[in-house]
Amino acid sequence: xxxxxxxxDQLTKRYxxxxxxxxxxxxxxxxxxxxxxxxxxxxxxxxVAHFAGELIPNSGSIRFAGEDITExxxxxxxxxxxxxxxxxxxxxxxxxxxxNVSLAIQAHAGHSFRFWRAAEEDExxxxxxxxxxxxxxxxxxxxxxxxxxxHGEKRVLEVAMVLASRPRLLLLDEPMAGMDPGDAVRxxxxxxxxxxxxxxxxxxxxxxAVFGLADRISVLVYGQVIATGTAAEIKGxxxxxxxxxxxxEVA
Amino acid sequence: MAANxxxxxxxxxxxxxxxxxxxxxxxxxxxxxxxxxTRILIFSIAxxxxxxxxxxxxxxxxxxxxxxGVGAYAVGIADAYGIDSGLFQLLVAAAATAAIATFIGxxxxxxxxxxxxxxxxxxxxxxxxxxxxxxxxxGEDGMTLNQRGQFGSLIPLDNANVLYYFVFAFLALFxxxxxxxxRSRFGMVIRGARTNPRRMAxxxxxxxxxxxxxxxxxxxxxxxxxxxxxEQALFVSPAIMQWSRxxxxxxxxxMGGMGTLFGPILGAxxxxxxxxxxxxxxxxxGFFLGIILVAIILMGRQGIMSLVYGLRWKSSxx
Ligand SMILES: Nc1ncnc2c1ncn2[C@@H]1O[C@H](COP(=O)(O)OP(=O)(O)OP(=O)(O)O)[C@@H](O)[C@H]1O
Ligand SMILES: [Mg+2]
Numbered sequence: 001x002x003x004x005x006x007x008x009d010q011l012t013k014r015y016x017x018x019x020x021x022x023x024x025x026x027x028x029x030x031x032x033x034x035x036x037x038x039x040x041x042x043x044x045x046x047x048v049a050h051f052a053g054e055l056i057p058n059s060g061s062i063r064f065a066g067e068d069i070t071e072x073x074x075x076x077x078x079x080x081x082x083x084x085x086x087x088x089x090x091x092x093x094x095x096x097x098x099x100n101v102s103l104a105i106q107a108h109a110g111h112s113f114r115f116w117r118a119a120e121e122d123e124x125x126x127x128x129x130x131x132x133x134x135x136x137x138x139x140x141x142x143x144x145x146x147x148x149x150x151h152g153e154k155r156v157l158e159v160a161m162v163l164a165s166r167p168r169l170l171l172l173d174e175p176m177a178g179m180d181p182g183d184a185v186r187x188x189x190x191x192x193x194x195x196x197x198x199x200x201x202x203x204x205x206x207x208x209a210v211f212g213l214a215d216r217i218s219v220l221v222y223g224q225v226i227a228t229g230t231a232a233e234i235k236g237x238x239x240x241x242x243x244x245x246x247x248x249e250v251a
Numbered sequence: 252m253a254a255n256x257x258x259x260x261x262x263x264x265x266x267x268x269x270x271x272x273x274x275x276x277x278x279x280x281x282x283x284x285x286x287x288x289t290r291i292l293i294f295s296i297a298x299x300x301x302x303x304x305x306x307x308x309x310x311x312x313x314x315x316x317x318x319x320g321v322g323a324y325a326v327g328i329a330d331a332y333g334i335d336s337g338l339f340q341l342l343v344a345a346a347a348t349a350a351i352a353t354f355i356g357x358x359x360x361x362x363x364x365x366x367x368x369x370x371x372x373x374x375x376x377x378x379x380x381x382x383x384x385x386x387x388x389x390g391e392d393g394m395t396l397n398q399r400g401q402f403g404s405l406i407p408l409d410n411a412n413v414l415y416y417f418v419f420a421f422l423a424l425f426x427x428x429x430x431x432x433x434r435s436r437f438g439m440v441i442r443g444a445r446t447n448p449r450r451m452a453x454x455x456x457x458x459x460x461x462x463x464x465x466x467x468x469x470x471x472x473x474x475x476x477x478x479x480x481x482e483q484a485l486f487v488s489p490a491i492m493q494w495s496r497x498x499x500x501x502x503x504x505x506m507g508g509m510g511t512l513f514g515p516i517l518g519a520x521x522x523x524x525x526x527x528x529x530x531x532x533x534x535x536x537g538f539f540l541g542i543i544l545v546a547i548i549l550m551g552r553q554g555i556m557s558l559v560y561g562l563r564w565k566s567s568x569x
Contacts, residue, residue, distance in 0.1 A: 052453055078455030090450045092443055103443055106436055107455035113464065118434040125436075165454050 003066055005030040005169055005199050006082075011050055011060035013043075013223075020046045021057065022223035028169065033195040035202045035210045038220035044203045045087055047220065048173045051201070052084040053077040065168065078107065081168030085161070087177050087203070089154045093147030097138060097157060100146050101129035104164035129164060136160050136190065152183030159190065170200045176209065188213065211235070219243070261559055262430070262513045266423060269516075273412045285411045286483075291523045292418045293479045296425055298503040298515035300472035305501070306510035307433050308465045309445025310360070313368045314375025315500050317355075318348045318470045320382060320492025322477025327487035328388060330396045337400025337408065341478050348474025349467055351378070356466035360459060372494060382489040393488025400482055408482060418479050422516070425472055430512055432468075441465045506547050508556030517555045521547075 004027035013021040020043045028034045038044050049055040051062060053074035061070045069077055092100050102125040106112060109124060119125060133139050136156050141149060146157060155175060162170055175191070176184045188209050194200060195213065204210050210217060211231045218228040219240050227237045234240055269292065276284035297319055304310040325344035334340065359370040383391050399408040408414045432438050443451045444458040451458050481487050490496070499522065507518020525543060529536035551557030 054449065054452070073457075074452040075455050075457045078453055083455075084453050086450070086453075090447060090453075092446055092450070094446060095443075099439070103439055104454050106439065107451075112436040112440045112456070112461060114436040115428075115438075116431050116435055118431070119436045119439045120434060122436070161450075161454065 083167035317375035318473035319477035322474030344478035352470025
């Protein structure tokens with residue numbers, strides 16, 4: 001069997017006395033949607049930051065596409081196709097929506113020591129950016145300043161920027177965070193669509209969404225993976241039930 | 252976009268007005284204005300260069316006058332060794348500032364915020380004190396140049412009007428370059444790195460090398476300004492890179508309007524004209540300059556430029 005696309009081996013991260021990740025091991029197979037669930041403060045965002053290269057673990061290692069990337073800086077990981085989104089929306093508010101996506105395209109369109117031509121008028125960047133916005137239903141907002149978008153639209157833009165950066169693996173940190181239910185349904189549909197084209201690691205609180213979408217689920221509690229399995233296996237796991245899932249949610 | 256068109260219009264009008272300074276001062280029989288405005292244009296280049304890194308790049312360099320100093324001393328030292336080719340002097344100034352900016356950038360861009368301000372200030376102080384202590388090149392007293400750089404018989408810099416338009420050409424060139432640069436791919440990267448460096452890295456940009464690139468471009472531009480200052484004054488001294496000079500250049504940028512392309516030039520004009528007028532009126536000119544500065548800053552985030560935009564808006568609506 002081929003090596004999983006992303007492998008975390010015994011990742012440990014300490015903040016002073018607090019152990020945010022406590023020997024986390026995880027394998028994300030190519031071509032599926034792997035969800036990580038867990039209560040607030042379990043270490044989910046910390047885990048994503050380690051995969052994306054923003055944090056370096058105290059111990060343990062990370063492999064991506066057959067290569068040890070534990071010490072690799074964030075930009076180099078993004079260049080290899082590890083592309084993350086942010087739980088707290090992280091867009092360029094002073095730029096237009098189209099510029100935001102163009103910038104993500106630009107990051108993977110050769111070096112940027114190009115000093116003359118206006119990026120805004122560069123079809124190589126603009127055309128694919130507008131295409132992605134059209135695919136995600138944001139085409140009519142393309143010229144709007146990103147700061148003026150509604151919260152739900154910002155969350156979609158957040159995902160659009162990930163899709164624009166030639167990902168091999170999407171690291172999505174609670175893409176539905178703070179959305180009202182109507183908008184959230186839109187994202188769930190989008191994820192169902194995306195998982196046919198990409199490998200996805202999804203962090204999510206919404207149980208219904210996760211059980212519907214995920215091929216595999218890992219449960220993170222206090223920095224430890226207490227279970228990994230299919231939706232059915234996780235629902236039936238006694239320890240998960242006790243540690244995390246309220247009984248009514250499992251029923 | 253309308254804002255872009257306005258900006259370009261202001262740029263053209265402003266540059267056209269500056270181009271008229273020599274004939275106007277001739278008509279008014281005030282040759283002194285040509286000297287004053289030559290100096291103003293030189294500081295406009297310095298302010299323009301600082302605007303690139305502080306407004307677009309978010310790199311708050313508080314030692315920018317060091318590049319003025321290095322550029323000026325490069326010309327002074329070349330002159331002292333009998334090198335009178337103006338082109339060569341400018342090239343030496345550009346190369347020297349590129350080297351210094353690369354070194355300072357490599358070290359200081361590893362920090363950010365207050366640390367960045369302090370470390371750029373520290374480097375400029377180091378070089379300032381170095382210039383004071385090297386007696387071979389005048390030490391504290393500075394050095395007088397033998398003559399202006401030679402650019403052939405077509406460009407006799409000893410003629411004040413020729414010198415003015417020579418400096419004007421550099422300002423126009425740099426303004427043109429900067430207006431393209433800030434909208435280019437390169438410009439988008441340094442602007443993105445200012446507002447959200449974390450996202451830029453997550454998108455796959457190695458932002459450090461682009462910031463360093465902008466830092467060096469800015470340093471070289473300011474170095475050319477320093478070289479022109481030496482050519483004009485025929486005198487170079489450590490005072491040119493005192494830390495208060497760095498502050499003045501920053502005031503010009505803020506006064507004129509950060510990130511507005513032409514704003515820093517307006518700022519340099521306003522600051523130096525005010526200084527010139529107020530010093531003639533009162534010995535407390537610094538105090539009144541301060542009051543005017545506060546008033547301008549209260550007017551809006553884009554300094555004098557917000558005033559210019561306001562006028563245009565009113566005129567098109569009434
Ligand atoms: N920079 C930091 N310094 C100290 N402690 C931190 C830091 N970042 C995170 N933590 C702590 O590490 C733990 C894990 O945080 P993390 O953000 O990864 O949780 P999470 O699972 O994403 O939570 P949520 O569901 O609320 O998003 C928390 O207790 C948090 O307070
Ligand atoms: Mg989180």
